Amino acid sequence: MSLNRITGYQLVQAGIVTGANFMREVGKPHKLRPVEFTILQLIFETPHISPTVLAKTLAMTTPSMTAWLDKLSKRKLLMREKSIKDGRGQTLALTNSGLVLVEDVLKVLLESEAKLLAHLSLGEREMLLEILQKISSTKS
């Protein structure tokens, strides 16, 4: 028996490959961390999402999320608005430049990952995403 049978290990190893692709194609040129892109994209997909929900989705604490939102806010990529429904809460929204960035980056990522994983068949790539989503859905 070996490390090759440990799913957690294989996920990390595969993540090294996709992470390097992200850094080369997006991270360096846009000075953007993976988590920063993910936050922006999640706001794009779920308008009015709150910092707390975002933190839970990405398995981090709210103080950490505050720090990331501060950085992205200073770069004018997103805005914090007071929630109307709950005076304690916030509602997050992309600025125009945030929207432009997210659309560009997503396109670049889809294309570069397609090249990166070109040695996999289409069926394998579909299967992979499907299985990974099943695993993620384990999260409470």
Next chain:
Amino acid sequence: MSLNRITGYQLVQAGIVTGANFMREVGKPHKLRPVEFTILQLIFETPHISPTVLAKTLAMTTPSMTAWLDKLSKRKLLMREKSIKDGRGQTLALTNSGLVLVEDVLKVLLESEAKLLAHLSLGEREMLLEILQKISSTKS
């Protein structure tokens, strides 16, 4: 288009699930980080492996690896030996307690991941490991 189509994102999300499983089953009880287990297991699988090769395999710098090896060495889980072939190099080996730990942890991980992923079919689990390994093999 959405984040769901980004392999890097799905790998991270699935990694949150397996990472939480590791922490609960192994990390907390044995006070062991995932990278620490991986280092020990790689030494077990590849006796006489060197710190530099280990660092490359795990995509980290040699000073980082030195720090991890220091910690594991202080816990008497591994030993550093001078390489006979190359006076600059080292050869890593598990101590007896390192060997016992690694064998126990690997067993616990295989069993707990099997439960964690029980909602996947056997075919899906095999396919997943196979595809992840294909992606990892992209690494130079």
Next chain:
DNA sequence: TATTGTTATACTCTATAACTATA
């Protein structure tokens, strides 16, 4: 000259605790 491994150092990211404001 190049490589192995270590030390020194500073930076990034993180979590915990204590706090404010609202529910």
Next chain:
DNA sequence: TATAGTTATAGAGTATAACAATA
């Protein structure tokens, strides 16, 4: 009392640069 979000702080993990020893 509980929850949303912030601030303060300390710790973990990291990378870069400079170094010693060997090739």
